[in-house]
Amino acid sequence: MFILTVCGMGFGTSLMMLMEIQDMAKRNGFEVEGEATDLSSSKGKACDLIVAGSEIASEISSETTVIPIYNLLDKQEFENKVLPKIREYFDAL
């Protein structure tokens, strides 16, 4: 599964989000791949899911599901919002 994380500023919060998601996936027995990008670079990248900081999630128009994250530090938020999507993806395989 390929997850794209996006931050507006471009300096690395998307990387933090990606690391958090990958750690969480691993704890639950899943291996996910991904890339951390900023808003401009995110357009046109093929992926299965997009996870973005809430402040720019609205700026992303894509056919792929976009999940906004309000609190980057809240592991619970990632578990509530992203984990179900990961499970869905692997169940469908």
Place this chain on the structure above:
Amino acid sequence: MLSFITEILSTPSLTLGIITAIGLIVLRKSGSDIIKGTLKTIFGFIMLQQGSSIIVSSLVPFSQMFENAFHLVGVVAEDNAIAAAVQTVLGIETSFILLFSFLINIVLARITKWKYIFLTGHMMFSFAATMAITLDQMGIHGGKAILIGSSIQGVCCIIFPAAAQPFVRKVTGNDNVGFGFWGSSLVCAAGWAGGKLGNKEHSSEDINVPKKLDFLKEMSILMGIVMMVIYILTSFFVDKDVMAELTGGQNSITFSVIQASTFVVGILVLLQGVRMFLGELIPAFKGISEKIVPGAKPALDIPILYSFAPTATTIGFLCAVIGGLGATLISTMLPTVVLPSVIGLFFMGGGAGVIGNSIGGRRGAIIGGLLLGFLFQLIVALAYPIIGLEGYGIQGLWFASTDAIIVVVLMRLVGLLFGISI
């Protein structure tokens, strides 16, 4: 054979690639992950260097324009561009200071009660380069520079996050994450001062910011607009024939727009490069620190604060721009004019706004932002004479990170005691 090894170690892209590879091997990653990670680190680093040359080449005509127009030196505060630009001469020192300061950070976190692991990659990199530059200016190179630079950086990785933590706790409501940002001292101080003058009852989050301003959240757009305005305005004051020579006959407005855009493109390429090379290095570092330091607290980049008070972030940024412009105007009376550094004002202003709001509501955010913008630019203007970057072929750029500037000034003062003149 020895010269081959030395050559590899003298090429920062390859050295960092090796460091990443070692980190990934230690973490028992798969063979394909190790190859991917290593190559991405190398590509990312070279991309960063390319971005840097684009930035520097677009700033050269601008410095000439500014000099001719106002008879002053115009400077933009941007650490990453400086760091990238000196890699050809200080790449080794930078790479090893980056590595050893991280190791010293881990050791200090392990043996003291301050468990902060500084993980904001691009800042680890730019601080290492700043150490290398400062020591180089003081006549210290090679192994000695690496030793001194890593020690100073390693200690700073603990001290600054520790100092900022009370404010982070107040904003985030928890103590699991720290603030790893070379500007944290000013952001916290400005936020605190603004907060003291504010009213906690009126939170900034109760205000609605018009959606139409949302496009400004995309940094490249914001920077593009600001730089174009600066370039075009400056071009109006340049002698006609000097202008004609710079543009090669092109219309000065078209020229300005293209040059300003080229600058932004350079930043975008550089950032993409940074993201790529750090995208492999930082997870490796994080993995290693977690194994060695129980209870490690990652000290992370400033955007962690934004989601706790998004409106305060915007208010803080807008006020920082106003404060910054004030400092720019004052700096016109000094030999060096510090032009509005959009990146710094955005990130730091936003942070000061959030902290200001947590202590003193919307007024806290506003005053915090104003103070931040003003002081941030002013400090750059005042500290500028301490380090000269022309020797590295850099024009029109200077350091932005307030904490790094404070450390550099202290280093220079200590140097005076040892007879190293400024």
